Amino acid sequence: MAIIGGGVAGLSLAAELAELDGRLVERSGGLRPELRIVLLERENQFGYHSTGRSISALSESLGSPEQRALTRASRTILDALGAESGTPLLRARPVVWVADADHLGALNALLTANPALRGVDPAAAQTLCPVLRPEATARAAVERTAQDVDVDALQQQYRDRATAAGAVLRTAIGLESGTWDPGRSAWTLTTDRGELEAGRIVDAAGPWADAVAARLGVPVAGLTSYRRTVAIATAERVGPAWPLVVDVADRFYFRPERGGLLVSPADETPSPPTDAEARPQDVSVAMERVAAATTLQLSRARTSWAGLRTFAPDRNPIVGPDPQQDGFFWFAGLGGTGIQTAPALARLAAAQLLGEPYEVADLRPEALLPRAQAQ
Ligand SMILES: Cc1cc2nc3c(=O)[nH]c(=O)nc-3n(C[C@H](O)[C@H](O)[C@H](O)COP(=O)(O)OP(=O)(O)OC[C@H]3O[C@@H](n4cnc5c(N)ncnc54)[C@H](O)[C@@H]3O)c2cc1C
Incomplete structure (x- = not known):
């Protein structure tokens, strides 16, 4: 075989x-x-x-x-593989799904699809990620069971x-x-x-x-492949325990990473199969959108990359x-x-x-x- x-x-x-x-x-x-x-x-x-x-x-x-x-x-399998080998493969990191006033329907659909999610107001979301701008978040949902995979x-x-x-x-x-x-x-x-x-x-x-x-x-x-861009931005005051914050309208996500902030414009640009590379304009869009949703000053991207997500x-x-x-x-x-x-x-x-x-x-x-x- x-x-x-x-x-x-x-x-x-x-x-x-x-x-x-x-x-x-x-x-x-x-x-x-x-x-x-x-x-x-x-x-x-x-x-x-x-x-x-x-x-x-x-x-x-x-x-x-x-x-x-x-x-x-898979989560059950990953837990078991980590326990068997003595090297845990999962580490808890909640996801906070955020919605502006125009996308409350998408947030409600998410809450219906996953009963483990808890709908919260912007103030409660801020307790997990204090830099969220309250005027940019009408409502949020917290997924406590989410994980980082090694x-x-x-x-x-x-x-x-x-x-x-x-x-x-x-x-x-x-x-x-x-x-x-x-x-x-x-x-x-x-x-x-x-x-x-x-x-x-x-x-x-x-x-x-x-x-x-x-x-x-x-x-x-x-199959169709789509490029997705990620960058690590230099930012002050990033808390290492912050959650992964994801916009329900698929316009950005961010989370702490190696002393900076991992940001993505959640882009989905069709691409032939290739060694994908980040385009500067996509990195800029990610930084702008995350800056608009938070009180963070994002000065520059320390590094960036792109990869392909391939769908039937x-x-x-x-x-x-x-x-x-x-x-x-x-x-x-x-x-x-x-x-x-x-x-x-x-x-x-x-x-x-x-x-x-x-x-x-x-x-x-x-x-x-x-x-x-x-x-
Ligand atoms: C930016 C980004 C963020 C993502 N975040 C997440 C996430 O948080 N959680 C999650 O679950 N998933 C995430 N994904 C998706 C995940 O990375 C993919 O679903 C997964 O890696 C696909 O794995 P694969 O083995 O199918 O493909 P690949 O990892 O691309 O492996 C395919 C391999 O086939 C090889 N190959 C191709 N043609 C040949 C040939 N002719 N002969 C020999 N070898 C060949 C290639 O060289 C390649 O190494 C993300 C993807 C991207 C791009």
Whole structure:
């Protein structure tokens, strides 16, 4: 089995797949042949693209009902992985959702979608983040259960577990093309470092998932990538324990980071798959919007970056076998919630690939199948 892509999707799947396969081999008393798992990452390091550029938050209010169900399940997994390894992967950081007078409807929709949220007046929001300008916030909602995820530790843990369970993880090898031989039920894959054979391929190539499918002659899923910009602004008086503050109208978010303030214009600019870069005008917009919502003086951006968030047409992840091409499995379209949903998605995908049961509470896995996307 070849997994293409070494972001959080590919790494989490490699670990879950290799460990589940090990348990199945053991259960069979060694009668079941061990699965050979190879993960190919084109860049020189894992997590170089979307995964390495996220703001590493976990919020149970984000996304579709399916994404919220996957986030709840992933949170339990992340807690357990942290406890098992002795390195906690989650650290509490509340989210304060803010709405101006024109967007109270969006705030109410959020409160309905996540009963754990508590609606508060601007003064109560200010007790959590004292620099919020009361005239810019008509009402707010507090999500006490939100977390920061230690993405570096998470990736390292998945890499360690995958290799300990026998998976081979390789960087600096890009998939270029491949042909399916129905007689042998196997792919011959051509990479920039030579050929390899695989009975199945998992497309976990993030922004390039459609490009990978196209190179193998598989119909694309219709994914679109959008650029998102983040900067660390220099600011006085930033409290390290401030929450993540998110505008319900998707115009900005901010939180403390490394002695400065992490700011984003929450931009969503369509982009081809590429090594995304922050544009100065998007950084300026982020600083202006955050300055308008707060009493902070934001003097300059110390650093900035951008990354791609890749969505299927219905914005749900695509997980499952391709309906038209044997031997091709999708694990793509993780959108803006890939860090907080990958742990449960990887268990689901590993179970599907090995024909084992796995349930995520409140999730119909059919909603994620590639066929559902095409309809
Ligand atoms: C600014 C920003 C903020 C975000 N904040 C959050 C957040 O707070 N919480 C959250 O849950 N999510 C967040 N996300 C979303 C999250 O980062 C993504 O959903 C997730 O990282 C997607 O992971 P992936 O493995 O699918 O993609 P990627 O990390 O992009 O990995 C895909 C990999 O495939 C490789 N690849 C592509 N083509 C080939 C090929 N032909 N051969 C070999 N390898 C190939 C690429 O090099 C790449 O490394 C954010 C994203 C951005 C951009």
